[in-house]
Amino acid sequence: MSKKALVTGITGQDGSYLAELLLAKGYEVHGIIRRASSFNTQRLEHIYSDPHSPKHKLILHYGDLSDASGLSRLIGKIQPDEVYNLAAQSHVRVSFDAPEYTADIVGTGTIRLLEAIREVGIKPRFYQASSSEMYGKVMEVPQTETTPFYPRSPYACAKVYSYWITVNYRESYGLHASNGILFNHESPRRGETFVTRKITRAVAAIKLGRQDKLFLGNIDSKRDWGFAKEYVEAMWLMLQQPEPDDYVIATGETHSVREFLEVSFGHLGLDWKKHVEIDPRYYRPAEVDLLIGDPSKAKEKLGWVPKVTFTELAKLMVDADLKDLQDQLAGKVAHSE
Amino acid sequence: MPRALITGITGQDGSYLTELLLEKGYEVHGMVRRTSSLERSRLVHLYRDSTIYGQRLFLHYADLDDPTTIRRVLMTVEPDELYHLAGQSHVGLSFEIPESTCDLTAMGTLRLLEMVQDMRKKPRFFHAASSEIFGQPAQMPQDENTPFAPVNPYGCAKTFAAHMVTIYRKTFGHFAVNGIMYNHESPRRGENFVTRKICRAAAAIQLGQQKDLLLGDTSAKRDWGYAPDYVRGMWLSLQHATAEDYIFATGKLHSVQDVVETAFAAMNLDWRQHVRKDNRLLRPAEPQRLQGNPAKARRLLNWEVSVTFKQMIEDMTKTEHAQLAGA
Numbered sequence: 001m002s003k004k005a006l007v008t009g010i011t012g013q014d015g016s017y018l019a020e021l022l023l024a025k026g027y028e029v030h031g032i033i034r035r036a037s038s039f040n041t042q043r044l045e046h047i048y049s050d051p052h053s054p055k056h057k058l059i060l061h062y063g064d065l066s067d068a069s070g071l072s073r074l075i076g077k078i079q080p081d082e083v084y085n086l087a088a089q090s091h092v093r094v095s096f097d098a099p100e101y102t103a104d105i106v107g108t109g110t111i112r113l114l115e116a117i118r119e120v121g122i123k124p125r126f127y128q129a130s131s132s133e134m135y136g137k138v139m140e141v142p143q144t145e146t147t148p149f150y151p152r153s154p155y156a157c158a159k160v161y162s163y164w165i166t167v168n169y170r171e172s173y174g175l176h177a178s179n180g181i182l183f184n185h186e187s188p189r190r191g192e193t194f195v196t197r198k199i200t201r202a203v204a205a206i207k208l209g210r211q212d213k214l215f216l217g218n219i220d221s222k223r224d225w226g227f228a229k230e231y232v233e234a235m236w237l238m239l240q241q242p243e244p245d246d247y248v249i250a251t252g253e254t255h256s257v258r259e260f261l262e263v264s265f266g267h268l269g270l271d272w273k274k275h276v277e278i279d280p281r282y283y284r285p286a287e288v289d290l291l292i293g294d295p296s297k298a299k300e301k302l303g304w305v306p307k308v309t310f311t312e313l314a315k316l317m318v319d320a321d322l323k324d325l326q327d328q329l330a331g332k333v334a335h336s337e
Numbered sequence: 338m339p340r341a342l343i344t345g346i347t348g349q350d351g352s353y354l355t356e357l358l359l360e361k362g363y364e365v366h367g368m369v370r371r372t373s374s375l376e377r378s379r380l381v382h383l384y385r386d387s388t389i390y391g392q393r394l395f396l397h398y399a400d401l402d403d404p405t406t407i408r409r410v411l412m413t414v415e416p417d418e419l420y421h422l423a424g425q426s427h428v429g430l431s432f433e434i435p436e437s438t439c440d441l442t443a444m445g446t447l448r449l450l451e452m453v454q455d456m457r458k459k460p461r462f463f464h465a466a467s468s469e470i471f472g473q474p475a476q477m478p479q480d481e482n483t484p485f486a487p488v489n490p491y492g493c494a495k496t497f498a499a500h501m502v503t504i505y506r507k508t509f510g511h512f513a514v515n516g517i518m519y520n521h522e523s524p525r526r527g528e529n530f531v532t533r534k535i536c537r538a539a540a541a542i543q544l545g546q547q548k549d550l551l552l553g554d555t556s557a558k559r560d561w562g563y564a565p566d567y568v569r570g571m572w573l574s575l576q577h578a579t580a581e582d583y584i585f586a587t588g589k590l591h592s593v594q595d596v597v598e599t600a601f602a603a604m605n606l607d608w609r610q611h612v613r614k615d616n617r618l619l620r621p622a623e624p625q626r627l628q629g630n631p632a633k634a635r636r637l638l639n640w641e642v643s644v645t646f647k648q649m650i651e652d653m654t655k656t657e658h659a660q661l662a663g664a
């Protein structure tokens with residue numbers, strides 16, 4: 001019988017890549033989706049099949065991290081071998097506008113899920129999507145698994161809580177629970193309000209004459225940017241280890257938003273300085289410092305090494321957005337792939 | 338007359354803080370939960386005093402998970418100082434009810450900060466954080482720069498809350514203080530906390546009302562102080578020119594065994610004849626080595642502890658004895 005995985009946040013960038021990976025490995029994949037009046041499953045359409053087909057291995061359930069009884073009912077019904085908690089209000093700037101909601105989903109949501117697992121009485125392997133934002137005002141460079149946290153946003157505070165409660169359930173109840181401390185990871189499926197995707201979409205639109213200006217916040221902020229598709233492999237690898245543990249997943253390199261602008265505009269022969277304007281409204285109330293992850297432990301223990309470079313990443317994102325927009329203008333259905 | 342609003346006013350710290358603030362000439366408002374039994378034993382001496390209750394002490398019904406009511410109370414009272422002491426404060430119990438512990442302790446703090454954010458005149462804000470945020474610390478004793486590493490659901494929730502307080506201070510400029518409180522005890526300590534449980538048992542055994550006492554791990558050591566000293570620290574921290582985080586601790590460690598021996602000795606009893614081990618009372622992940630360095634509070638606030646460990650345990654045991662004998 002095939003293994004069963006449950007993924008929260010399956011409709012997101014990471015969830016969709018992870019679902020693909022798990023399906024390719026022969027898993028039966030269950031995902032939790034929120035009910036919304038407009039469909040939110042675009043990133044899954046290409047792998048979703050008719051529920052009546054015998055090959056149907058991707059099963060979506062309505063649920064919400066704010067709904068504890070729904071979570072325990074789902075876990076009891078699915079009895080997953082692996083649980084990946086990727087769901088979040090994941091936008092840092094928005095967490096200053098909606099801190100309570102962010103904390104409820106990103107923080108309390110994790111304990112609801114862990115409690116549902118404990119209540120049902122099964123012991124699935126558990127992956128918690130921790131974040132480099134937990135390092136915030138960094139205590140050392142580069143950051144490793146032992147660097148103390150100093151969160152600088154409501155989002156990061158909630159992620160720190162979830163990190164510790166995951167460690168706590170591992171130590172208290174012997175749950176195979178691991179934290180992946182993922183640094184920024186991008187892809188053509190990145191949410192459209194995140195800076196990389198905002199830029200690559202604008203580059204495509206400017207190239208095709210549909211847009212002229214791009215407004216951005218702090219273009220000097222630096223991040224360690226990797227390719228999301230490779231990062232979900234690390235998540236899976238963590239749950240295949242004999243012992244649960246916490247891992248930094250990063251490239252070990254840092255680049256500024258400015259560099260991302262240069263590569264992506266340059267890729268289509270454009271000069272970013274002619275199109276980009278700064279809008280202080282996009283500044284965060286508190287910016288994080290230099291985030292660079294040291295992925296040595298993941299390399300040593302998981303054999304995980306990032307392959308796609310920063311330049312390749314920016315280019316592949318621009319290419320995808322260019323193709324999307326061309327398809328859209330030609331009357332074909334837009335599709336993130 | 339300065340006005341203070343206290344969440345958790347019916348608790349050990351809330352009641353001592355109320356007394357302190359009344360003595361200093363404050364008008365004191367407290368938020369209380371509605372329950373079918375009136376659980377205000379710690380305030381009853383103030384509540385029944387008609388020169389105080391309704392004159393300088395006011396209680397308002399409001400739950401930490403009821404934001405509209407809290408907002409209304411805040412806007413009506415318009416306090417100069419807000420002491421946020423409410424929380425599910427029992428570590429062992431946080432393993433039984435982790436979600437509501439997170440909701441009340443962490444989310445409750447965040448909701449209050451959000452409301453303060455919307456106030457025209459922002460009160461100075463004191464958050465009662467806990468030494469449990471250090472969990473199993475890498476350094477000993479701990480100070481205000483020691484990284485947090487909680488090991489139980491209560492500690493995780495307090496870490497969450499303390500981080501949020503720091504965000505609102507650093508990002509939005511609130512006068513918001515984390516008081517990192519080490520264990521602090523008193524005759525008003527909740528009856529399911531270990532010190533109170535031991536002192537009460539020693540008194541009851543002396544009076545022939547009880548035979549034995551069942552305890553978990555008695556080798557666990559804590560930094561135990563006297564609650565009235567700690568509420569004085571809270572008040573002092575809001576009178577300082579700048580908002581800071583402070584450790585409130587004695588800097589000295591004593592074991593549960595020390596509590597047992599001191600309490601039983603105060604009743605002229607031999608603890609060996611009465612204390613039995615019960616492994617069911619062990620916590621899943623027991624924090625160790627929590628010892629605070631109160632140097633910053635001493636330096637900036639002139640804060641000092643007023644009684645020794647021995648005096649405190651003796652006082653607690655004798656108070657229990659007087660209560661049980663009178664009952």
